[in-house]
Amino acid sequence: MRVAFVVGTTSGGTGRHVRMLVEGLVRRGHQVAVVGPGSVEKAFSYREAGAAFAEVPVSDRPHPFNDVRAVFAIRKLTRDADVVHAHGLRAGALAGLALRGAGRRRAGSGRLVVTLHNALTAGGFVGFVYGVLERVVARRADRVLVVSPDLGDRMTALGARQVADAVVPAPALRPARRTPDEVREELGAGDRPLVLTVGRLAQQKGFDTLLEVAAGPWEAPAPLFAVAGEGPLRTELQERIRERELPVLLLGDRDDVPDLLAAAAVVVNCSRWEGLPLSLSEALMAGKPVIASAVGGIPWLVGDAGTLVPYGDAEGMRGALRKVLAEPGIARTMAEAAARRGRELPDGDDAVESVLGVYEAARSIG
Structure with a gap:
């Protein structure tokens, strides 16, 4: 043909x-x-x-x-x-x-x-x-x-x-090349849990909501939010992060997403709309707890392997994140469900x- x-x-x-x-x-x-x-x-x-x-x-x-x-x-x-x-x-x-x-x-x-x-x-x-x-x-x-x-x-x-x-x-996820401790040291995470978002810095990805989530309030140690991706909103987002002193790192384009996933405690997606985001497929394959907007194709993709929140609900997203970070049993159950879902994906x-x-x-x- x-x-x-x-x-x-x-x-x-x-x-x-x-x-x-x-x-x-x-x-x-x-x-x-x-x-x-x-x-x-x-x-x-x-x-x-x-x-x-x-x-x-x-x-x-x-x-x-x-x-x-x-x-x-x-x-x-x-x-x-x-x-x-x-x-x-x-x-x-x-x-x-x-x-x-x-x-x-x-x-x-x-x-x-x-x-x-x-x-x-x-x-x-x-x-x-x-x-x-x-x-x-x-x-x-x-x-x-x-x-x-x-x-x-x-x-x-x-x-x-x-x-x-x-x-x-999503393509098969390659093994991490560095240990989680090495990644955390590079990012200066210290003893803080690492929350990862992977996506282009564009309006569709809902970074307004992510910054509101990061603003807290949080109990110590407050999570460190890392964003892997580049795009037209970088300057605007960086300025807002600086002005509000938010615990958010814009990492730019990365070729070590498997390393970042291995080091992350949870993966968050705040998008206003998504189809079948490869970043969330990779998170599931890596067995990471997922918290995401309930939009587009995400509910089918995640199934019962993560927590879904209405788009723009920063308080709901923050509450779901607090729960995962504060209760190891919940995080472990979500990670196991994510890994199962990852194995089921086409x-x-x-x-x-x-x-x-x-x-x-x-x-x-x-």
């Missing part, structure tokens, strides 16, 4: 997921191409995984001139594909316009599958544009895969023909077999 992936600007889970699918499909003898910005090839090395790569500027914001160029480029580069699998709303809409414009939908080839990894959270003009793109995806994709039930409901309401759950596993082979089933179903459409 000839599969062409279309991806937009990404530095995180979406790019890693596509890399996983590329590796699995190539290993099974399929021909794979990836179309997207040069930055994704630099970050994820799709050629190294066995795919052809073609650079097309699929940006993360509307840009009429570049978008028209991208539509024509995608049309040309995917004309021989049996299945075009776009990842993300912008990539999905541009691929939908490209395939429809080429007249290939009526010819029965080049079936379009779109995986939506995130919800629409922007407002104003940008929100309006993204609403239009949602309708393009819903009406032109043969199959829409979603990472959370709310996305599925929205796509169905917008008229999508076939909607199914996406299988988006792996890369499950993801590849799932998309192959979707591709065959899409190609069978008359």
